[in-house]
Amino acid sequence: MSPVLLMVIGLAILALGYLVYSKYLAKRVYRLNDEFRTPSHELRDGVDYVPTNKFILWGHHFTSVAGAAPIVGPAVALIWGWVPAFLWVTLGTVFFAGMHDFGALWASVRNKGQSIGALSGRYIGKRGAGLFLIVIFILLLMVIAAFAVVITGLLISTPTAVIPTWGAIGVALLVGVAVYRLRMPLVAVTIVGVIALYGLIVLGDAVPVVLPETFLGMTPTVFWILTLFIYGAFASLLPVWVLLQPRDYINGVQLFIGLILLYGAVVVGMFVADGAHDIVTPAINMNVPEGTPSIVPLLFVTIACGAISGFHGMVSSGTSSKQLDKETDSRFVGYFGAVGEGLLALGTIIAISAGLRTVAEWQELYSKFGEAGVQSFVQGGGMLMESGLGLPASLSTTVLATMAVLFAATSLDTGFRLMRFVVQEMGERVNLRIGKYTATGVVVVLGMGLTFSQGLGGEGGLRIWPLFGTTNQLMASLTLMILAVMLIRKRRNPWPALIPLAIVFVMSFWAAIDQLFSFATPGSADWLLFAIDCIIIVSSVFVAIEGIRAIIRARSDPPEPEDADEKLEAVREEV
Structure with a gap:
């Protein structure tokens, strides 16, 4: 299979999803x-x-939801072959992720920017909402602890990647001031910001930063983890326009440039002797x-x-919905x-599948x-x-490593x-009324407690990561459940939410049960993970x-009154 053909098919599916299916959902x-x-x-x-320009908000939203997971997941899943990974990524994005993320943003905007956890109380019930918050809490704790360890490792x-990673914060602060205080044109600010960021990448490639075995009385691992937690605490308290928005926006632009370079390397590689070649990864691996x-x-x-x-649903309803300028921007x-x-x-699928030269390397x-x-x-x-593309190996590695670190940092x-x-x-x-400073302190204590729970090497940060996939997907299904109830109450087509809900x-849930048995295997039992999985x-x-009860009630209850603007839109459609 040619990586170029795989790329073209994948890009075509994703493009059709946005141009056709998302338009249907919006209208x-x-x-x-x-x-x-x-x-x-x-x-x-x-x-x-x-209120935020939709391009800046897209940058925040996209880089916040991306993180390292869309790299790690497909990389691991290639063990079953590239076909299953490719199909789930492309079709999942079009019919599952797009509907879910778009819907969570719309639902929150229609409910004064409330989070998915808060919406569960209104649309599912108070009993379900309390348990819903438990799942959200565990998932966020996993993300904070694990991403701190992943970034430290990189x-x-x-x-x-050290200089561009931390230098990007300075670039973001300047971008925020330029856009919101000096009112400079976004295009000009973007060009200067991206040039500055890539200048930092070139500088970082020339000046690698390697910490000594002991730095300020700490190992490099401990130092970077502590630094990341301090950064995360301050970043979460600053107004979104100061750091969060501009940092994520510039990172989003940087990602697209990185992807253009990556996809461009595949295309140009066809005409280079040592360039792209047929994928050696098995289409479907029967000998795992x-x-x-x-x-x-x-x-x-x-x-x-x-x-x-x-x-994604938590980001859509937690931060993005509070910054959406116009409802149509949510698409x-x-x-x-x-x-x-x-x-x-x-x-990621193409990079690993086409980057490996032989079957032996893949095995x-x-x-x-x-x-x-x-x-x-x-x-x-x-x-x-x-x-x-003929880029030096070191510079190519630095570009991609910086891209991965910056995404993980924005999710952090x-x-x-x-x-x-x-x-x-x-x-x-x-x-109990908890102030934002106290709440942030609680987050830092819990996150660091988990990260260092198994030693100063940060092993605890990945302690409960094996549960991330199942917890994350259960969370997605519960968000889809809220969307289904909302749509049924409004007498709109609920199937775009119900079908992904059932599958996910x-x-x-099947995977969670499978893991439960694996955590209790004699000789290798992990009772902490077993207990958390049970919860x-x-x-x-x-x-x-x-949720099922709420769906049944929604079908029999009177239609939810529409807002004046919704009535006006319905009349326009009839006309």
């Missing part, structure tokens, strides 16, 4: 209307609620290594981000944000389930860019902000029961 299902007053205007406070293994789980249901939870992810921000992540996941990399990851993407993509600081909201919301449920819930399963079952 017929969600019925977007510019006359609706969004929360960013109604509740504007200059900190969390800020900063240590790829020291050329011993210990590899079954492709069904594990494929559907191994590739979460890049196909569908519950974390571009939500659905195209999912498409952007699909492009990253597709790029060595995939000799054990879970061995491949971000580093495989960096190395495979680096080889493609070196052979196809967004995760901090979201978890702060969740802690405050949980406090309200027990009549069955697969993720997640029980919570999901009760929320699902409450």
Whole structure:
């Protein structure tokens, strides 16, 4: 199979999804209307609620939901072959992730920017909402702890990425001031910002930063993890326009440039002697290594981000909905944000599949389930860019490593902000008012406690990561459940939500049960993961029961009154 043909087919599917299916959702299902007053205007406070240019907001949303997961998931899933990974990424993005992310953003905007957790109380019931928050809390804790460890690993293994990683913060601060205080044109600011960012990448490649074995009395691992937690805490408290928005926007532009370079290397490589070649990865691998789980249901939870992810719903309803300027912008921000992540996941599949030169290389990399990851993407993509575009190997690696680090970092600081909201919301449920500084302190303590729970090497940060896939997908199914109830109440077509809901819930619940047995295997039992998995399963079952009851009630209850602007739009459609 030619990687160029695979790329063209993948890009065509994703393009059709945005141009055709998202348009149907916007007009017929969600019925977007510019006359609706969004929360960013109604509740504007200059900190969390800020009307934002849709391109800047897309950058924030996209890079926040991307992180390292759309790289890690597809990289691991290639052990079953490139065909299953390719199909789940492309079709999942179009019919699952796009609908889910777009819908979560729309639902929150229509409810004064409330989070998915808060919406569950209104549309599913108070009993289900409390359990829903437990799932959200566990998922965010996983993201914060694990991403801190992943970023630390990349900063240590790829020291050329250190300068651009931290220099990007300075660039973002300047971009924020230029756009919001000096009112400079966005295009000009973007060009200067991207040039500055890539200048930092070139500088980082020339000046790698390698910390000594002991730095300020700490190992490099401890130092970077602590630094990331301090950064995350401050970033979550700053007004979104100061750092969060401009940082994520510039990172989003940088990602697309990186993807253009990666995809361009594949195309140009056809005409270069040592360039792109036929994919050596098996289309469907029937000889998986011993210990590899079954492709069904594990494929559907191994590739979460890049196909569908519950974390996206939290970002859509947690930060993005509070910054949406016009309701019609939600199609571009939500659905195209999912498409952007699909492009990253597709790029990962191509980078590793086409970057490997021989079957022996592939077999060595995939000799054990879970061995491949971000580093495989960096190395495979680096080889493609070196052979196809003639970029030095070190610079190619630095570009991709920086891209991976910056995405993980944006998910980290967004995760901090979201978890702060969740802690405050949980406090309200027990009549306890928690300030944002106290809530942020709780997040730092819990996150660092988990990260260092098994030693100063940060192993604890990945302690409960094996549960991320199932928890994330169960969260996605519960979000789809809320969307289905809303659509039924409004007497709109609920099937775009119900079909993905059924598939994702069955697969993720099946995977959770499979994992439960594996955690209790004699001789290798992990009772902590067993206990957490039990909590997640029980919570999901009760929320699902409450959700089914809500769907049944919604079908028999009188139609939900439409807002004046919705009535006006309905009349226009009839005319």
